[in-house]
Amino acid sequence: MSRFVVDCMLGRLARWLRILGFDTLFDCKLSDQELLNLARSQNRVLITRDRELAARGGYLLGAKNWEDGLREVIKAFHLEDRINPFSRCPVCNSPLKKMEREEARVLVPPLAFARASRFALCPGCGRVYWDGTHLLRMKNILNKLGGGDEK
Numbered sequence: 055m056s057r058f059v060v061d062c063m064l065g066r067l068a069r070w071l072r073i074l075g076f077d078t079l080f081d082c083k084l085s086d087q088e089l090l091n092l093a094r095s096q097n098r099v100l101i102t103r104d105r106e107l108a109a110r111g112g113y114l115l116g117a118k119n120w121e122d123g124l125r126e127v128i129k130a131f132h133l134e135d136r137i138n139p140f141s142r143c144p145v146c147n148s149p150l151k152k153m154e155r156e157e158a159r160v161l162v163p164p165l166a167f168a169r170a171s172r173f174a175l176c177p178g179c180g181r182v183y184w185d186g187t188h189l190l191r192m193k194n195i196l197n198k199l200g201g202g203d204e205k
């Protein structure tokens with residue numbers, strides 16, 4: 055299973071799951087019951103650090119910080135081969151649409167535009183993404199996940 059709904063206290067984890075391309079719902083307005091319902095009706099894994107909630111039908115995250123948490127989730131659900139960065143909006147979870155360089159020219163700050171080679175638009179919230187510092191940071195984190203050197 056590689057679709058998730060993430061408890062309100064794990065916002066950073068939710069954002070990073072999206073950055074890695076995984077369909078992840080996150081909304082602090084949702085009650086515990088609504089989280090459980092969503093997980094069941096949409097076939098999602100509910101990730102929480104709340105023991106009681108996990109016992110009612112979720113995955114209890116053991117890691118104490120978001121980076122370890124991300125690593126833990128990737129391992130637990132065997133996501134290593136399904137990572138597809140730059141494919142989903144970290145803010146609203148919509149699948150991103152690739153943009154041609156020329157389309158992006160007027161939407162991206164000139165310096166970033168000059169350096170970036172990939173551009174994408176979020177049809178959900180209208181944000182434009184490019185492979186700047188954001189993507190670099192993601193690569194660093196992926197490298198630190200250490201999945202590559204495990205046999």
Ligand SMILES: [Zn+2]
Nearest residue numbers: 143146176179
């Ligand atoms: Zn968006």
